[in-house]
Amino acid sequence: MTAAKAYIAAVGTALPGAPVDNQHLADRFGIDADWIELFIGTKTRHFAVDLETKEQQHTLADLAAQAGAKALAASGLEPEDIGFVVLGTATPDALMPATVNLVADKLGLDQLPTYQLQSGCAGAVQALDLGYALVSSGLHRNGLVLGGDVCAKHLPLDQDFASMPASELVNFVLFGDGAGAAVLTSEPVGARLALHRVLNRLTGLGREPGQTVEWFGANDRDSGKQPIREDYKAIEGAVPVMTGEVVWELLDELGWSDTDLDYLLPPQLSGRMTERIVASLDLPGVTEVSCVADTGNTSNALPFMQLARLLERAEPGQKAIGVAVESSKWIKAGYALEKV
Structure with a gap:
């Protein structure tokens, strides 16, 4: 590599x-x-x-x-x-x-x-x-x-x-x-966590959004529209599948096998949903790094909160993959890390 x-x-x-x-x-x-x-x-x-x-x-x-x-x-x-x-x-x-x-x-x-x-x-x-x-x-x-x-x-x-x-x-x-x-x-200093790959891909062509957050202006704030909507059933079905696609694509691209992987930072929609996602991946020997049960779904803060927990335990040579899935218009994202 x-x-x-x-x-x-x-x-x-x-x-x-x-x-x-x-x-x-x-x-x-x-x-x-x-x-x-x-x-x-x-x-x-x-x-x-x-x-x-x-x-x-x-x-x-x-x-x-x-x-x-x-x-x-x-x-x-x-x-x-x-x-x-x-x-x-x-x-x-x-x-x-x-x-x-x-x-x-x-x-x-x-x-x-x-x-x-x-x-x-x-x-x-x-x-x-x-x-x-x-x-x-x-x-x-x-x-x-x-x-x-x-x-x-x-x-x-x-x-x-x-x-x-x-x-x-x-x-x-x-x-x-x-x-x-x-x-x-650009050089390994401090925590020395190598960032080998970042995946960021829209996959929502022709698909209905799984989440909508309205941004009201002066003329429509009293429209009665629901400010936030979740299609939780669609999310439950799609996110585990998309997570698996991200994990295996990153492993394949880097030439890593699932046995090379030490940590998984899974999508953090909720405590219960994270359990389902991790179980669906079936990666024995891989340690889950999660925080959503304690912090709630903090959206764009969550990957950094998981990274903070990873830094507390990762040893030199150990590898990790993090995944984030966005249901608003279906984006799959991930990154591969190695402690050096």
Whole structure:
């Protein structure tokens, strides 16, 4: 195998506020805590919005800057060493200015290119893909890649939850808020996690979206449209299959066998769904690296939270594959790593 052209030197993450457990959600929304546990399998999550006052207490820029600062500090690099910043998110703080530029400002970064990618659960890997291209091409020696979402601000908290359709109600227990960051380098420094390959592919031609998040303007905010919709049955059927396709394509392209693989960072829709995905892959001897049961589905923050856990346990020579699947218009994404 040829030497890697990009490395992850450090990872940082940020979660807002204290964890919110299922009983708290059940009391607040008048739903069954046992239903949350059985159907979703997520135990806690963090929200950037206070569930009682409905006040937003953390912005995406706040959380991404916290994660970015942690990653920079852990990498040993200075702000002036960073050649670019890229952010993947489905929920930017505003249409303009781009949230990535607010994050750069908070981190003291200036006079460098910035990029913001609008995407759901695959956005973090798309950001990693762009960062990999910028570093591996020799255009930049180091860069900061970010991913995160603040989903709670899209959820109306003054609804009649007893009459809410399941396709909308699920979003109040499925998602959490957070951000993550990774410092990419052209040389193996810091955590020395070689990034061998990033896969990023739209596969949604002719397919109905599995998830829709509305972005209301001044003229349609009272339209009565459901702000977030999930076709959970379609997602349940498609995501395990797409995950397997990503894993085997990456293994084949790199010349790795399934016995070479030490860790799997699977898609993190929910605790229960992750269990199904991992079981469907049937990779004996491979250790699952997951966090969704504790953090909730933080969308574009999740891959970085998994990476942070991977760095705590990976030994030199061990290999990992991470997968993210976006159901909004069906994007499969993944990346292959090796501790060097």
